[in-house]
Amino acid sequence: MRQDTINSNAYWDQRFSHDWESNGGQEQSRFFAEVAIEAMPQWLSNEIKWNKLTVCDWGCAQGDGTEALAQSLCWDVTGIDFSGPAIETAQQRYSRARFLQENLLDNPTRPRFDVVFSSNTLEHFANPWRVFDQIAEYASRFVVLLLPYREFNRHAEHEVTFDGRNIPVAPNPAWSLVYHSVVDTRLREPSYWLGEQILLVFARTEWLAARHFSLADLTLYETREAARAWALDSRRSLEHPFAMAEVHAARVGEQLRTVLAVKEARHARELEIACEELRREQARAGDLDVQLIGERSRAAVAEQRIVVEEERAAQLHLEINMLRAQLETTRAQAEKAKSAASLQDSLDDERDKTRQLSEENATLLAKAHQLEERLHFLQYRERALATEISTLLATKSWRMTAPLRALRGSPDWMKRRLxxxxxxxxxxxxxxxxxxxxxxxxxxLKRSRQQPAVVLPAASSAVTMATPVTTASGPASVVARSSPRALADVFVFSIIDWHFRIQRPQHLAREFARAGHRVYFFSNHFEDAKEPGFSVEQLDETLPLYQIKLKVDQAPAIYFSVPAPKVIEQILEGLRLFRQWSGTTRSYALVQHGYWAPVATRLQAECVAYDCMDHHEGFGNVPRELLDLEETMMRRADLLVATSSWLEDHARQYNPHVEVIRNAGQYQDFCHPPVDRFVDRRGRRVIGYYGAIAEWFDAELVARVAEEFPDALILLVGADTAGVAARLSVFTNVEMVGEVPYARLPYYLYAFDVCMLPFKVMPLTLATNPVKIYEYLGAGSSVVSIDLPEMKQFGDLVRIAATHDEFLEQIRRAVTALPDAKRIVDQRKAFAAGQTWAHRVESFRRAIDALPRAKVSAIVLTYNNLPLTKDCLESLEQQDSGVDLEIVVVDNASTDGSADYLVSWAASRPNAKLILNAENRGFAGGNNVGLAAATGDYLVILNNDTVVTRGWARRMVNHFRNHPRLGILGPLTNNIGNEARVETNYVDLPSMHPEAAVLTEPNLGMLFELDTVAFFCAMLPRSTFELCGPLCEDYGLGFFEDDDYCRRVQAAGLVVGCAEDVFIHHHLSASFNQLGAERKRQLLEANRAIYESKWGPWTPHQYRHHGAKRAWRTFA
Incomplete structure (x- = not known):
């Protein structure tokens, strides 16, 4: 019969419903249970009974066997079967045991039993021990199985025959066989199994170790086996005379059969009497075993009680001593209490005086706080006005209108003078x-000389002024530079001045400084000056946080036009001077307005991030050229940060590396109520808003709020630049405070009963992630907002309204719910505590670390000169290239042991490839082999007689990203025959690196166009390689390949350039010098002829003119 049929629910439901009882199912279940009880070792029965272990009878059918187990052994048994009809019958018939309909083979999630018992079940499965693994998961100590044994003529429903060969001692590492007993059920009357049954007891291995199971536990098994052997021997001894009798009977006839039958009956009776006696002896032995175990348990309990009583006696003795000590202390305290009573009255008087002084002190502190806040506000306004005045005075329009202002006062002046x-x-x-x-x-004249036109207030902290530095035209004087800082400096190219309204730029800058970075906040306000330079203002004495103002001719505003080329050049020169002053070696550029794009992308920062805070096109007054410049910045940025989901969708049109880093709140500034707070004189509910009141502010909605809630005060805090005050002046319950300093915001916030965000729905607000929501929630306040995309993240913490009517209804509900439950307030504050600016800066840092690096393949061609090769490879590994660097080494059949070294070197480096040419294929041929094997997006042809410097590859890649027309690029060097050569003073490689930094750091972002890049080091993007193809191999061993390739690049319409911010040390012609002077000359002349046949007369390379004035050279 098919296994899937036998073990199906439908099969057994039909059996239990129709022919189970007619086929003797009840009797068989009880019969096998009694066989199992008889074969069960006494120690197991006692273990289950005494420790009250839970037992599962798996495959219990209609519960007849389960009832027998519960009745005979007093076990706590639960019968389990997957057949519903069977379980229903069992529950109706028996109450001593529990019955559940479950299928343990479906791996249900349920608690374990201590023991799983199963009678005549596993033989129905083709893989019984796999089934054992499944049911054993639901037993914590034992699995007891009763199975047909040596059933060689199998029943139709049985799938397997169990014998000594297929019963494992350890079915899996967790279980071990600890007991087994074979029972011949043919001798029973009545017998429902004409064969043998075997009882198997498996125990968890960890339990065996704890139980110390021994051979003595097998005693009962050995006794039963001895009895069985005796019975079998007796039977054999009887069978022999019977055989003889049969022979004799054949001879003597039918008359002896009666005598033999009588003898057979007598012997059978004797055998039954012997078996019965054996059973009684076994029972007596079991009782004695139980008594012995009981006596041992009682002795152990008695010993435990003695230990407990001894510990209790010691504890009582200790308590008595403590009570005695307490009694002595109490007596001493009683003596002191008499004198203390007289002091208590005077102490109470002193407390009253102290309380009065505390109240007076609190009043004075509150007044001092108010004065401090007022002073802070006035200082803030003073700096803001000074900034505005300086900006105004620096404008061209102010200077051009000076005669008009003078003329405006001239009539009265003329009258007085006449x-x-x-x-x-x-x-x-x-x-x-x-x-x-x-x-x-x-x-x-004297007065005009003594007094300046405008006297600006002194800054709150020291200001350092930097002026241009004149450098000599000759070789750089080498100054030892500091090693790179562990954390990069952060250059914030801001959209506002630091002393403007505190917003995202200031918060991010401060948190970067708190994270350990030096932060330089570049103000959008320039200082009017003809010469480049900068001024520095330290913003916090406890943090490395500074505001930088660059000097720019006529101090242009960044909001109204793109920077002119002269402005870009002056800003870059000012930044060069600034980096000289700051000693910056590593930097991140955080750009917050498109105006800065031409500057920030040339600083060779490790990451240029564009912080897209707003949809600038939504302001409506931004020039098209500035929007185009912003798009360029978004495409060029290494990391494009969006503050909202709307801006994220917009940003992904331009850049794949987009990270959403929303606004946040400075939780510690808002989570605690201030000592002093706004109080309405009439005690009304306060519905409040703080922030800019500009074109996105919905004045009509606020007017409806004022009408709908006439008994509440509508308190608006912020600068009104949209004429909202005139629209709301008709409402007596509306109060507009104007702009206040950031530190003053909690004074008003904690007076708001309900905070609101009454914005218009427009492109600008659809993209915004309001900072004030985080601050509102940081105070635990109730918030009602118009429905904007960014409100979804706040969930139930903010009440959302899609229309004006819904907004009014949400405010009504918020007012009705007052005071808010502490649980709700805590939820709001908990959310805000996890959304701080420190969290946002950490997100910035993680996003920067996760950015993919450009894949660059450096092809190093070697031919002998092993020491130089080692220096080159060592520099590639030690000097941070800032890219994902693949090193492809091609050896041109060296004869100095280079191949053996390179094999060993490449074997331990997953980023290295080694190609060993069987013959010297020349410069072009060898490099072509490496170029074909390279996988990088940028390819570098690098001689083995070079040593690279820190950041070399990243800087060269950035030039390609900034200049799409650039086709191939080389570095500055100490030794080459064209304009890339610069004068140097170093005498060894250790001193080369600091001098290289001095030569290149002032030239960040600079490159110039030249005719030919020498191929000791040349980088080209893969697009150039695919356009122009491999190097021409017509030139044999070498010379003129670089000239030839540069002509092909130029013919393709691309530019050949040299980076002035990258320096590579070059030994020059180390491989060619091995050829000898005469062979070199012949090779040079032959290859020149090949070159001129293709490109015309060759133009000899020239050195650069060192007297030329330094400039920010680039190309269109």
Missing amino acids: RDVNYAYVHGGARNVLYRSAGCFAKH
Whole structure:
């Protein structure tokens, strides 16, 4: 019969419902249970009974066997079967045991039993021990199985025959066989199994170790086996005479059969009497075993009680001693209490005085806080006004209108001056008029020289002014530079000045500084000056946080036009001076306005991040050229940060490396109530808002709020730049405070009963992630907002309204719910505590670390000169290239042991490839082999007689990203025959690196166009390689391949350039010098002829003119 049929629910439901009882199912279940009980070792029965272990009878059918187990052994048994009809019948018939309908083979999630018992079940499965593994998961100590044994003529429903060969001692590492007993059930009357049954007891291995199971536990098994052997021997001894009798009977006839039958009956009776006696002896032995175990248990309990009583006696003795000590202490305290009573009255008086002083002190502190806040506000306004004045005075329009201002006051001035002349003439004539006029002129001239046009207030912290530094035109004087800082400096190219309204730029800058970075906050306000330079303001004495103002001619505003080329050049020169002053070796550039794009992308920062805070096109007054520049910045940025989901979708059009880093709140500034807070004189509920009141502010919605809640105060805090005050002036319950300093915001926030965000729905607000929501929630306040995309992240913490009517209804609900439950307030504050600016800076840092690096393949061609090869490879590994660097080494059949070294070197480096040419294929052929094997997006042809410097590859890659027309690029070097050569002073490689930094750091972002890049080091993007193809191999061993390839690059419409911010040390012609002077000359002349046949007369390379004025050279 098919296994899937036998073990199906449908099969057994039909059996239990129709023919189970008619086929003797009840009797068989009880029969096998009794066989199992008889074969069960006494120690197991006692273990289950005494420790009250739980037992599962798996495959219990209609519960007849389960009832027998519970009745005979007093076990706590639960019968389990997957057949519903069977379990229903069992529950109706028996109450001693529990019954559940479950299928343990479906791996249900349920608690374990201590023991799983199963009678005549596993033989129905083709893989019984796999089934054992499944049911054993539901037993914590034992699995007991009763199975047909040596059933060689199998029943139709049985799938397997169990014998000594297929019963494992350890079915799996967790289980071990600890007991087994074979029972011949043919001798029973009545017998429902004409064969043998075997009882198997498996125990968890960990339990065996704890139980110390021994051979003595097999005693009962050995006794039963001995009895069985005796019975079998007795039977054999009886069978022999019977056989003889049969032979004799054949001879003597039918008369002896009666005698033999009588003898057979007598012997059978004797055998039954012997078996019965054996059973009684076994029972007596079991009882004695139980008594012995009981006595041992009682002795152990008695010993435990003695230990407990001894510990209790010791504890009582200790408590008595403690009580005695307490009694002595109490007596001493009683003596002191008499004198303390007289002191208590005077102490109470002193407490009253202290309380009065504390209240007076609190009042004074509150007043001092108010004065401090007022002073802070005035200082803030003073700096803001000074900034505005300096910006105004620096504008061209102010200077051009100076004559008009002078002319505006001229009529009154002329009248006064005519009266003075008339008076002088009357009282002294013409001489007196001339005398007085000269004195007046001298006095006015003296005053104008002594007094400046505008006196600006002193800054709150020291300001350092930097001026341009003149450098010599000759070789750089080498100054030892500091090693790179562990953390990069952060250059924040801001959209606002630091002293403007505190917003995202200031918060991010401060948290970067708190994270250990030096932060330089570049203000959008320039200082008007003809020469480049900068000024520094330290913003916090406890943090490395500075505001930098760059000097730019006519101080242009960044909001109204793109920077002119002269402005870019002056800003870059100012930044060069600034980096010289700051000693910056590593930097991140955080750009917050597109105006800075031409500057930030040339600083060779490790990461250029564009912080897309707003949808600038939504402002409506941004020039098209600035929007185009912003798009360029978004495409070029290494990391494009969006503050909202709307901006994320917009940003992904331009850049794949987009990270959403939303706004946040400075939780510690808002989570604690201030000592002083706004109080409405009339005690009304306060519905409040703080922030800018600009074109996105919905004045009509606020007007409806004022109408709907006439008994509440509508308190608006912020600068009104949209004329909202005029629209709301008709409402007596609306109060507009104006702009206040950031530190003053909690004073008003904690007076708001309900906070609101009444914005218009427009492109600008659809993209915004309001900072104030985080601050509202940081105070635990109730918030009602118009429905914007960014509100979804706040969930139930913010009430959302899609229309004006819904907004009014949500405010009504918020007011009705007051005071808010502590649980809700805690949820709001907990959310805000996890959304701080420190979290956002950490997100910035993780996003920067996760950015993919450009894949660059450096092809190093070697031919002998092993020491130089080692220096080259060592520099590639030690000097941080800032890219994902693949090193492809091609050896041109070296004869100095280079191949053996390179094999060993490449074997331990997963980023290295080694190609060993069987013959010297020349410079072009060898490099072509490496170029074909390279996988990088940028390919570098690098001689083995070079040594690279820190950041070399990243800087060269950045030039290609900044200049799409650039086709191939080389570095500066100490030794080459063209414009890339610069004068150097170093005498060894250790001193080369600091001098290289001095040569290149002032030239960040600079490159110039030249005719030919020498191929000791040349980088080309894969697009150039695919366009121009491999190097021409017509030139044999070498010479003129670089000239030839550069002509092909130029013919393709691309530019050949040299980076002035990358320096590579070069030994020059180390391989060619091995050829000898004459062979080199012949090779040079032959290859020149090949070159000129293709490209015309060769133009010899030239050195650069060192007297030329330094400039920010680039190309269109």
